[in-house]
Amino acid sequence: MQHSSTFPIKRSELDMLREEASSYLKSVQWEQGQRAKNKSKEPKEESILLYLSRANNGSKSSDVVSVSKTVLGLKKRLLPESVALPVYLNQTLFAVQEGIILGLWIRDSYYDASGLSSLNERKSTLDSNGKREYESKLHTATAFMLFSIAYKILNDLKPFASDDLSVMKQKFAGLPEVSIWSPIKGISCNLFYYDKYLNHPEIIKSDKDVIDFSVVFFEALIAEIQLRKSTLEYTETIVDRTYKLENSEFAVSGWNNVFEGVAKSVEFNQIQFEQIVGNKDAKHFARRLTERMLSYDFTEKKNPFQELGGFMPVFMGYGIPGTGKSMLIAAIATRLKEHCDRLEIPFLFHPMPDTLISTFQGGSAEKMVEWMKPLQDPTRLIFAPIDDAENNLQERTAQGVSAGVKEVIGVFLRYTEG
Template identity: 80%
Template sequence: MEHNSTFPIKLSELANLREEATSYLKGVSWEQGAKAKNRDKDQKDSSILLYLSKANGTHASEVISVSKTILSLKKRLLPDSVAIPLHLNEALYALQEGIATGIWLKDSYSDASGLTALNERKASFDASQRREYDSKMQTATAFMLYGIAYRILYDLKPVASEDLSVMKNKFAGIPELSLMSPVKGISCLLFYLDKYLNHPEIITSDKDVVDFTVVFFEAVITEIQLRIGALEYTETIVDRTYKLEKSEFAVSGWENVFEGTAKSVEFNKIQFEEIVGNRDAKHFARRLTERMLSYDFTAKKNPFQELGGFMPVFMGYGIPGTGKSMLIAAIATRLKKHCDELDIPFLFHPMPDTLISTFQGGSAEKMVQWMKPLQDPTKLIFAPIDDAENNLQERTAQGVSAGVKEVIGVFLRYTEGAYAVNYGNSSIGLFTNLPEMLDKAVISRVQGRFKIDGARTIPDFIDQDYLWWRKFEKTMPGFVNMSGPGDYTYLSDQGLAKNLGEILSNVERPSEEKVLEIYEQTEKKHKDTEHLFYAALFKNIQKAFPFFSSRDIRNIQSAVSLRLTDFDLPSEWFEDPSLYFRKDYDTKFTMLQDLMKQNMKGLNFSDIRKQEAIRYLDNVATIADTDFKRKVDQRVHDMNIQLEARRIFEEGDQ
């Protein structure tokens, strides 16, 4: 979605709306709808819902006051305190700022959409004008409530508790949300907020007020997002961004859901040279960082995506202890360093370990929360999933939990399909020791893959030792009384390769038996320089591996595209960002095309295509084979146990 223009939310204009916001907090009245009153039947927490539905909101004259409620909470929770406690103050201030911001957005929408002009002619409406007026009024109210919730979350999320799961379990939802008119919208919203705050089980400390307010307004945003499809006249909402003066706060249509403003997680700083071996993985990681940094924030796209050299999802796999976690940290270190130098916002966003929930639907909700930030076009995002086999395990395997299935469902929806938005600024990395345990549909989303195989050569092992004993040498010179490896300079082999050609041994034939057999059969009928060769090869592979699909073919194509874009960005571009990084999108694209043409001079398309097809098909076969072998081993193991048990049983019987 393109936002054509940015409008400032002026602080002076907000100041004028604070009084109106305060008057709402001082008192509103709301008459509950019949539906909300009857909502307590068949609900998970009848006590709270019953309480909400029996709340005395039956008389239009009854006034509830959120500011009074917060003051009475002070008396209940901290009777000895003279001043209003910090958290209660934060919550009250956030509510006031949120309502003022929401009113400002509603006024802005009313002017832009023609609602203000309609309002002045209200007396002379015909039926279609009345319909347009009502429709725009609903949209204005929805946008206002969205703005209120969004601003409150912006102010309170940083001070709320990290883990809100206890509060979310207490929360029983919002019985109703009115979009009839702005006054009704705010009155209904504050009525239920007030009822919750007055419930003795919900608030047990002053921090709970902040936590609950966050949970409540997250639910408001979710509720409004469910209704966006039914709203009309939203053009003047989705085509612009409103930015608060002297602040990072901005509202861009409906899209920047607050869940999407994740905070970057801390990580250990590691340089690629400190990782031993793993040439393929280091090379891939370096290419990934260069490609992400080429993202254009104005055009909201990445020239590498157009050239076919960008990977929204990639996979690193290898046996345990070969450096997966170090590699994740090294990619994050490199991206962060360049982002700081180029003044680009960076988000390191690893998948949390606590994603699988025991509640039905809970895992899907958490996964959506984790994936939403990946659609934020205002920063570069690296999202690693370590030990990916835990959360993305083959769904058909025995004993796989409902939570894993929910997580995979969301992952697939957000990586390809209607929800999948990739501007070329975010990349998900799956890291696993057991690729064969990953769900087949998840693996087919992977567009780049590399082996993480650790130390492999004599210099690798020398360097792995050197990284360990040099610490002693530093603190106690001379203590390590051993001679060096002759003419080898420590760590000199751990630098980065120039291109993939340097790393890949020239693959001429498949190494997997089954693939080799199919390959040789196909060779008898066609030359590998004919297009027909690949059509026949893929058809035959599909017979042997039924899960092989056109997405796999697309992945082979993208591997070839990656090879064609496998060139270094000149170091002077990093030293002086104005030479490339600060240029406009079209200029960057042209510069990359020139580099690509120079790089292609030594390459041969049919050779690269053959190499990448073989690498990919070998990989597919290895994963399928390992999975099969593991199942056979398990069956053999079970049979041995059974035989042994029978033997012991028979001996005992004699």
């Protein structure tokens, strides 16, 4: 969806929320729900789930935790000789604080844009319909606030996290519960379990683990919010606008999550153009394509050839089987990778997989969206070939074309439009 308006997030306004954000890091109070306590009965990661289910020592009263104190405790446990707070711990604590600050700003913005502020002022006089609207908007405000908090934290920490988070993801036992009843409850619940995880000796064994775990934790929070967003009402003032942080590339555009589209380059058999015997024009075109792709300006996030009409970001090559189309793809990828390695430019080779078409309704579209999302990353030079395209990109009006193929084509056209 195109966002019709962009609103600036002014840093001066964020500074006014810093004290409130710090208070949450110093102390939050949360009473676990019965469902979260029953998580201990699940077989996966039994020890960690049992630990989380007994986070408040099995009592029915609420428990008070302090993330800032926990981080200081980690410093003493992991690096007892260190005088200052280690870089990774300090970086994580600051990122979480900045995330909460931004989330609070988003909360206030939604309150004003959706009319929730007015409803809140008249809360005691609302009729049943008004109360229902108030509660629905409160839930939506909380969900969007939590999404924004996690999104900002991921933006700040993901570049410093380990490339391979599989071990940490294996340790992570999920979020026992996520509350969207109100902003205070939402933050309190989230920080409560974040703190409990940080205190678990099996989760954090080094200061770098704090960043890695934080990325895994807040990715899970975003995933949970994404699952719930279809049940939320009054989201018009979320999906129709973008909030952009002043003097920064960071922006919150509805529920969009660019980190879902982070992909790793696929390994391929490297081949040089000189090894290909065949159509000189095709090889010349491929070389020229490579050179014009390498003209991409990472500062301006634009390709001058594309701006001037000399480079098509989407193009098609045609040839009967055996004429070297796949070899040309490999040669283009090889030359791009060689140049990118020399120039220290991040490169992504992202061919379309052969397993896109799903037998489940809507499954093909989901897989295609998952494949297309990394192509929106402006920080990398991306080559995404579709070899044997006729398997997935058939004539959708032809008789006998499956629903899955139509879904794939629909997603492809939406993402490449314009």
